[in-house]
Amino acid sequence: MELLSLNEALTGQIYAFMVIFSRVGTAFMLLPGFGDAYVSSRIRLLLALAITVVVQPILMPMLPPVPAGALGMTVLIVKESFIGVFLGTVTRLLTAALDTAGTLISMQIGLSNAFMFNPALASQGTLVGAYMGYIGVVLLFVTDLDHLLILAVVGSYEVFVPGAALPMGDFAEMTTKMVGQSFAIGAQMAAPFLAVGIMFNLAVGLLQKMMPQFQAFAVIMGGQVALGLALFAIVISATMLFWLRTVQDTLMGLLG
Template sequence: MPMELLSLNDALNGQIYAFMVIFSRVGTAFMLLPGFGDSYVSTRIRLMMALAITLVVLPILMPTLPPVPAGALGLAVLLVMESFVGVFLGTLTRMLTAALDIAGTIISMQIGLSNAFMFNPALASQGTLIGAYMGYIGIILLFVTDLHHMLILAVIGSYEVFAPGATLPVGDLADMMTRMVGQSFMIGAQMAAPFLAVGIMFNLALGLLQKMMPQLQAFSVIMGGQVALGLALFTIVVSATMLFWLQAVETTLSGLLG
C-alpha cells in the first residue's frame, strides 16, 4: 500500500511538473499571438484558452520533457527558458500583423491621411486610420479563414524545434527574428505598392501644375482630391491587398510548421 501511494504521488508530481513547463511556453505565447493576445481580449479569456490548450496537449508532450530538475533553481531556469521561447514565438507571429500597420502608414501618407489617428488594437497603441482599419480586417480574416489554427499549431510544433531543457540557439533565434522583421516591412511595402505608384504620379502632376500656374496654391486646392482619389483606390484594391497578406501569413506559418 505505501508503495502504491508513493507511485501515485510521483505520478501526480510528474504531471504537475509537466503542466508547469508546458504552460510556461503556451501561456506566454498566447499573451502575444495575434487575435489571442490583443488588448481588447480579456486577460481572463486568454488565461482560460492557454490553460485549455495546455491540458489538451499535456499527454502528447509529456514524453518530450526532460526529467524533473533536482533543485528549485534548475526548475526556475527551465521555466524561464520556456517562457522566453513563448515570448519569441508570440513576437515572431506578431510581426505578421505589424505588416498591416506598415502598409496602412504608407497608404495614409500617400493619400493625405497621415495625421488621422485612432487606437490600433493589433499594436495596443495609436496608429493611422488606415492601419487600424486594416488591423481590424486582418484579425477578422485570421479567424474566418481558420488561420488561427495554424498559430496554435506553430506553438505546439515548436517543441520539435526547441526541445524543453535544451540549450537555446540564440544566434538562430536572432537571425530568424531579423528576417521576420525584414519580411514584415517587405510585405507592408508590397501591399502599399499601388498607392506608392499613384502617389508619385499624383505629386509629379501637382508639381507640374504648380510650375505652370505659380499663382495657384495647388497643394491646398487639390488636397481634397488627393484624399478622394486615395480612398477610391483603397476601396478598389483593399480586397486583393488583404488576400495577399493572408497568403503571406499562411506561407510564413507553413514555414514555421516545417
C-alpha cells in the same frame, strides 16, 4: 508502494503542466488576435490553460526529467517562457506589416494626420492602419488561420526541445529576418498607392510650376483623399488576400 507511485504520477503531471504552460501561456499573451489589448486577460488565461491540458498527454514524452532542485526548475521555466515570447513576437511581426502598410497608404492619400487607437498594437496609429488591423484579425479567424497559430506553438516542441540549450543566434537571426520581412510585406501592400502617389504629386508639381499663382496642393488635397479612398476600396481585397497568403506561408514554415 501504491502511494509512492501515485505521488510520482501526480508530481510528473504537475511538472509537465507547469513546463508546457510556461511556453503556451506566454505565447498566447502575444499571438495576434489572442493577445490583443481588447481581449480580456482572463479569456487568454483560460484558453492557454485549456490548450495546455489538451496537449499535455502528447507533449509529456518530449519533456526532460524532473530537475533535482528549484534552481533547475526555475531555469527550465525561464527557457520555456523565452521560447513562448519568441514565438509570439515572430507572429506579431506579421500583423505589424498591416500597420506599416496603413502608414504608407495614409501618407500617400493625405490621411497621415488622422489617428485612432490601434488595438493590435495597443497604441495610436493611422486610421488606415487601424482599419487594416481590424480586418486582418477578423480574417485570421474567418479563414481558420488561428488554428495554424496554435499548431505553430505546439509544433515548436519538435524544433525547440524542452531543456535543450537555447539557440540564441538562430533566435536573433529569425527575429531580424521577420522585421525586414514585415516591412517588405507592408511596402508591397502599399505599392499601388506609392505608384499612384508619385504620379499624382508629379502631375500637381508640374501644374504648380506652370501656374505659380495657383495653390495646386491646397486646392487638390480633397481630390487626393477621394482618389486615394477610391483606390483603397478597389485594391483592399487583393491586398488582404496577399497578406493572408504570406501569413499562411510563414506559419507553415514554422511548422516545418
